[in-house]
Amino acid sequence: MEAKQFGLNDIVEMKKQHPCGKNEWKIIRMGADVRIKCEGCQHSVMIPRREFEKKMKKVLKFANEA
Numbered sequence: 001m002e003a004k005q006f007g008l009n010d011i012v013e014m015k016k017q018h019p020c021g022k023n024e025w026k027i028i029r030m031g032a033d034v035r036i037k038c039e040g041c042q043h044s045v046m047i048p049r050r051e052f053e054k055k056m057k058k059v060l061k062f063a064n065e066a
């Protein structure tokens with residue numbers, strides 16, 4: 001299985017949408033834990049990286065793309 005590629009400032013979609021109805025999250029911190037911020041309500045959560053990789057569905061927009 002291929003490892004998921006993601007990086008700082010990427011916009012990602014999670015397997016479960018946020019209660020606010022939006023399912024777009026921006027990666028605002030990378031490390032042993034990943035911090036993501038909901039693009040709908042600006043709520044941010046910190047998730048252990050391994051858990052994040054399991055819960056993340058796909059990258060919607062790579063930050064390093066024009």
Ligand SMILES: [Zn+2]
Pocket residue numbers: 018019020021022038039040041042043
């Ligand atoms: Zn939200």
